[in-house]
Amino acid sequence: MQYKEFKSSAKLSMLGMGAMRLPVIGEDQGNIDYGKAKAIIDRAYQGGVNYYDTAYIYHNGKSEEFLGKALAEYPRESYYVADKFNLQAEPDFKKQFPEQLSRLNMEYIDFYLIHGIQDAWMDQFLESGALRYFDELKKQGKIKNLGFSFHASPASLRKLLKIYPWDFVQIQLNYLDWYYGNAKELYEILEEAEIPAMIMEPVRGGKLASLTPEAEAIFKEADPEASIASWALRFVMSRPQAQVVLSGMSNLEQVEDNLHTFSETAFLTEEEEALVKKATDEFRSKVGVGCTACHYCTPNCPVGIDIPKVLSLYNDVKLVNEEWRATFADAMPEGKRPEDCVECGACTGHCPQSLDVPAIMKEMAEIRKKFQKEQ
Incomplete structure (x- = not known):
């Protein structure tokens, strides 16, 4: 497993485990298949993953509870947990945060984020008093690092960076959004501000794990043994400001493939970068809509x-x-x-x-x- 130093205080695995797409029993997203999901967490931990990302709303509120239980057998100092405050699900931040600690059965949260900031409600959050509250919790040690995940405009990102000395920011970054969205601009803003970037949706909710036959052929000709998903992960890994690359792994096969990808520093060469751009153009010419199956809707x-x-x-x-x-x-x-x-x-x-x-x-x-x- 490859690791990166975070602010000279911790070494984080470059591969992070996202607890949003865990296996479930039936159609109920809240009915997590504990046996299968626990096996995923255990294999990730054994493979060197030490960063685990959850949120108040994931799996209908059951993700935090599951993750806390699944990690309980391991030393608390051996892993880092990221959790998120969701303004729309529960505006009362003084109620939500203690509830999250209770669900996790933990005394502190290593990386705490304001969840999925959008232009439509960013000012509502800033006026709510939540940031002052979370800053106080950080001073108390209940939050170790404070940041936000972001789904808004570059202008809003620049505004947020001026308001508070954030420890990190989580953005959506993958080669499709890099070439056809605003991911590159958001990344460069963080790079200029020297703020570590946690990366979500590196495989675009699974869309970049299975491409059109024409796009896949470009990658397979270059490396017949490499999975299609590994190209997407290596693209993100190759961005120097990327701290942790989150993957919502939902089965052991995905875990093994990702562990293999992050077993060495496999940065893309200049020629491989050109191949990714070529495959992106081919795929984008036929893709429909960019849903990442987050289920927020x-x-x-x-x-x-x-x-x-x-x-x-x-x-x-x-x-x-x-x-x-x-x-x-x-x-x-x-x-x-x-x-x-x-x-x-x-x-x-x-x-x-x-x-x-x-x-x-x-x-x-x-x-x-x-x-x-x-x-």
């Missing part, structure tokens, strides 16, 4: 539609240009399919990717209707 849907599942089906339809794949939504419960969307827009305000979900639902419904008429 689903609790707010009055109809109860599994929005990430629909968006995944939408991408399948778009990527391979086969409208019949839209019929896979028939397996979804009646009343909870794309055509059942009421276009209320409750989902869009919670989407880190700012996707126009109602419009996509409408298009998907039209594709389904058109295909059904043709049968």
Whole structure:
């Protein structure tokens, strides 16, 4: 495992374990399969991973409890836990933080973040008094390092960096967002400010682990043995300001592949960087929408539609240009399919990717209707 020194006080594994996509029993995201999930944590720990990331809302609030229990058998000083304050889930920060400590069964949190800052509510957070409260907790030692995860504009990032001496910042960075989003600009702002960057979505919620055949062929020709996901991770690893690269590993195969990738400093060569750009251009020409399956939208849907599942089906339809794949939504419960969307827009305000979900639902419904008429 490769490690990086963090502010001369800790050595963090470059690979971090994200506890957002743990295996579950059935369809309930809160029903974590403890045996399978614990095996993932154990293998990651044995492989040298010492950074574990959770949040108040992950797995319907059960991720923190699971992670605290799963790590309890290991010495507390041997690992670092990152947790997040979610303003929208529980605005009362004086209530939420103690609850998180209780769920984790821990006395302090190593890396504490304001969760998923967006332009729409950043000022609400700044005016809430939460930052003063968290700063006081840091002085008390209950928070060791204070930062935020970010899904907003570069202008908002610059504003936030002037307000408080943050210890770290977590941004979404992958080669797709680097070349076709604002990840490069956000990264360079942190680089200029000399603030360590924790990286989320390096494989874009799994989208960069399985590309179009044409894009995958570019990577396979260069290295037939390397997984497609490893290229995405190595791309992020090669950014000098990247401190920890988080991966929401959901099975042991992913853990083993990632441990192998981070077993050595496999920075991309200039030629490999060019290959990544070529594959990105090829993939982007066919990709549909950039949903990362974070599920922030689903609790707010009055109809109860599994929005990430629909968006995944939408991408399948778009990527391979086969409208019949839209019929896979028939397996979804009646009343909870794309055509059942009421276009209320409750989902869009919670989407880190700012996707126009109602419009996509409408298009998907039209594709389904058109295909059904043709049968």
